[in-house]
Amino acid sequence: MDKETFDLFLSVMSLIALFVFIALYFIKAGYGMFRTSSWGFSINNKLAWMLMEAPVFVVMAVLWWHSDRRCSLVPLIFFLLFQLHYFQRSFIFPLLMKGKSRMPIAIMLMGVLFNLLNGFMQGEWLFYLAPETLYTADWLTTPQFVLGVLLFFTGMAVNWHSDHIIRHLRKPGDTRHYLPSKGMYRYVTSANYFGEIMEWAGWAVLTWSLSGLVFLWWTAANLVPRANAIWHRYKEEFGNEVGTRKRVLPFIY
Numbered sequence: 001m002d003k004e005t006f007d008l009f010l011s012v013m014s015l016i017a018l019f020v021f022i023a024l025y026f027i028k029a030g031y032g033m034f035r036t037s038s039w040g041f042s043i044n045n046k047l048a049w050m051l052m053e054a055p056v057f058v059v060m061a062v063l064w065w066h067s068d069r070r071c072s073l074v075p076l077i078f079f080l081l082f083q084l085h086y087f088q089r090s091f092i093f094p095l096l097m098k099g100k101s102r103m104p105i106a107i108m109l110m111g112v113l114f115n116l117l118n119g120f121m122q123g124e125w126l127f128y129l130a131p132e133t134l135y136t137a138d139w140l141t142t143p144q145f146v147l148g149v150l151l152f153f154t155g156m157a158v159n160w161h162s163d164h165i166i167r168h169l170r171k172p173g174d175t176r177h178y179l180p181s182k183g184m185y186r187y188v189t190s191a192n193y194f195g196e197i198m199e200w201a202g203w204a205v206l207t208w209s210l211s212g213l214v215f216l217w218w219t220a221a222n223l224v225p226r227a228n229a230i231w232h233r234y235k236e237e238f239g240n241e242v243g244t245r246k247r248v249l250p251f252i253y
Contacts, residue, residue, distance in 0.1 A: 024225035039104035048103035059119030067127035148206025155199030162192035190227035
């Protein structure tokens with residue numbers, strides 16, 4: 001793909017994300033606490049997560065392997081950072097899940113489609129279209145790379161820790177909902193989403209790329225409206241216990 005076509009692709013992806021962002025304030029994506037039978041046939045949540053997240057891991061690996069830049073230091077570091085997240089998300093996170101939740105096939109397939117497109121969006125830029133003189137070894141000492149890596153790993157830590165907190169809210173056999181209150185949940189009701197948004201903000205900064213920025217926009221477009229829905233659900237269930245906690249951005253929203 002040439003640069004002009006790729007830029008058009010990024011524009012279309014950004015526009016679709018805008019529609020997704022608006023729509024999700026009116027339609028609750030039917031997985032997790034918002035799953036209903038109206039979303040159709042569903043499968044085991046663990047299997048669904050693996051099938052949904054693994055495609056981006058595979059696409060990124062294929063694009064990297066067939067690139068002339070696969071042995072270049074900085075693109076290799078980008079590749080390893082990206083794959084670290086998606087190895088955990090595809091093959092470890094699902095196995096850590098508790099309970100017998102299910103995910104609608106429709107939700108899973110939408111996730112698969114986005115992950116395929118996003119894998120292409122990131123890999124095509126980093127391994128094929130970025131100017132060869134851009135990501136040299138000097139990139140590792142630039143302010144954007146240093147700051148981006150700090151944001152990336154901080155966000156990853158917040159995300160993983162928050163997921164750990166959620167997994168241990170219930171005892172075996174318990175199906176009730178609980179209000180998480182440890183870690184970053186002291187400040188927002190969707191701390192796991194806050195961590196993921198921070199992580200991909202770090203990715204956008206450390207790669208200093210439009211493809212990274214579009215991915216960040218998609219992450220926010222998907223997670224911010226859902227965090228709003230979760231905040232309202234907690235308000236209904238727990239009332240004043242929610243207190244002054246924000247939805248997803250501490251002290252802001």
